[in-house]
Amino acid sequence: MGSRAAEQRVDARQLAAGMDAEGVRNVALTWVDNAGITRVKAIPVQRLAAAAERGVGMSPVFDVFTSDDAITQSDDLGGPDGDLRLFPDLDRLTTLAAQPGWAWAPVDRYDQLGQPHPACQRLFARKMTERATAAGLDLRMGFETEWVVTRAPASLTPAPEDEFEVLDYPCAGPAYGMTRIVELSDYLRDVTEALTLQGIEVLQVHPEYAPGQFEVTTAPADPVRAADDAVLVRETVRAVSARHGLRASFAPSVVAGQVGNGCHLHLSLHRDGTSLHRTPDAEWGLAPDAVSFLGGILGALPALLAIGCPSPASYLRLQPSRWAGVYQCWGLENREAALRLITGAPDDPDGGQAEVKTFDAAANPYLAVGAVIAAGLHGIEHGTQLPAPERGDPGVLGVRERARRGIIRLPSTLTEATDRLEKSAPLHEAMGKVLHGAVLAVRRAEEDHFAESDPDEIAAATRWRW
Incomplete structure (x- = not known):
């Protein structure tokens, strides 16, 4: 030092x-x-x-x-x-x-x-990135950040226990509609301008599905920088919102029963300057190591949910047929698959990436990128293969048909996901005893705290924590 x-x-x-x-x-x-x-x-x-x-x-x-x-x-x-x-x-x-x-x-x-410090999540992300580099892999990652914006109340005093907060949305336009951008054009301009001035390349910003919901996508970077960017994006959106008299929520479930906020993780693999998503004549265009890396992620998803979906509120968002990826399957451009392969434009030699659909912004982004890398490297070490890709929405299939195809529901509660993380030897080895134990302790405490809470109470209690 x-x-x-x-x-x-x-x-x-x-x-x-x-x-x-x-x-x-x-x-x-x-x-x-x-x-x-x-x-x-x-x-x-x-x-x-x-x-x-x-x-x-x-x-x-x-x-x-x-x-x-x-x-x-x-x-x-x-x-x-x-x-x-x-x-x-x-x-x-x-x-x-x-x-x-x-x-x-x-x-x-x-x-x-x-x-x-053995529990430093940023050092963990760097350590896993270095492992990937030692294996000859150049990883690029990026997050899609979703948030819901409301008008800030005159007082931030919590509502009485027998009342629920009434959210005042500043835009009333349809999902994905230009109306929302017109209504909040000054605000969104200031968001993108602030991010650009801070050295973050904005790829796109658009209205999302839920009332008052938007999404910003930023350029990929090395994994540690991608996690840094996720933090800076969120706090910048929060600051710009405050200057406009607005309030931003990145919580997984802003209102119980509605579509929540995700924070999808995108990743691509390269070796010696060549994309492993553009291998000629290979099935799905994936080089063998890319297949195994993604296979490792897919196999670890039940445990990874305790990292990327760390709150009881996360599981209010993880509902079938809402593009949240609640089944352990993957697909080509399939937004209902937990792991989506994005093929990209055919004439783009650097195109192609994968997207982990399940994660949300309650996740520590350093833990998220580190754990995903660890799962992917474990897949390479063991030659893990991908099953056949799934088309369509697994949620509309019958139970028997999903069983026949080997499509398994991912954990539907934080308790179940934490149990899977506790039993995951690869993630325990990668994280180390101190960090792994601290994560498990926090997850168990979150479970206990909300054990008697209904969905509305969980959403209300966590709405402004992220």
Whole structure:
């Protein structure tokens, strides 16, 4: 850490001086906990060099925070003891376009002796990316972020327990309709402009299905940067919304019974500059390693749900025939399959990708990319094959027909998904005992907290947590 810290200090001083001259006064240093909440410590910009050299202190107890800010414990984490150091990644230091006077940087977490914190999710994502690189794979990933926007109430005081919040949508146009863009054109312009100014390439933004719902898709990047981008996109949308007198929710289920917010993960595999989705004469265009990588993801999906769908609210969204991918199958351009293969334009040599449909924005994006990579690499190591692709909606098939085709319903509760994660030897090995145990502890605590809650109560309680 010594030489690294010295280099960081010099870079940080130069960066801080430039930012100070541009009017930046504070830097938000963020990490994402195992409940998917973005936590923060902020420092004056003049303290950036000190933070780069020595880190900023924080308690390891945040790894066992739940979405409602309760604290549970695992075998290794919990309680008031201990300290960690947050080290900002200066390569991602970004002036925030929608928060004048502020900058942002994600952090890596180390102990006071300079050793990597075994439960640091960002370091886990980097470790899995390095494993993929060692296997000769270049992975590109990206997230589609969905959110619902409402008018901010005059008071943010929660409604009485016997009342439910009435959401005031600022746009009333039809799903996917141009009307919504017309009604919120200034807002959406500011969202895309802020993201662009922050160095995030926006591929598209459009109205989605549910009332007040939109989606933004950003360009693919290496897995760690993709997870960083997911955090920055969400907080930028939140900031722009506030400046417009609006409030954004990224919760899996904003209103129980309606289509919820997903956060689909896209990925593509390359080797030596060549796409493994464009192999001539190969079935589905996939090179053997791409088949096995995707086969590994498909096989691990029941356990991966505890990573990518980490809240009881997630399972309100995961309903058949809603394009959420609730059956363990894959398909070519099939939006009802949990794993969708996107073939891309035939004349695009770099085209082709896969999409994990099930994930939502309650997920820690670093955990999501790391766990998916681990599952894919396990598939390559064991030569896992893909079954035949499915066409159409598995939800309309009878139980016997799904059984005949080997189509299995993915876990329908967080309890079931957590049980599968607990038994997943490949994910336990990849995550390590401390991180794996902390995730399980948080999931069990979320289950217990909402055990007696009905869907409306779950949606209301989690609506503004993400």
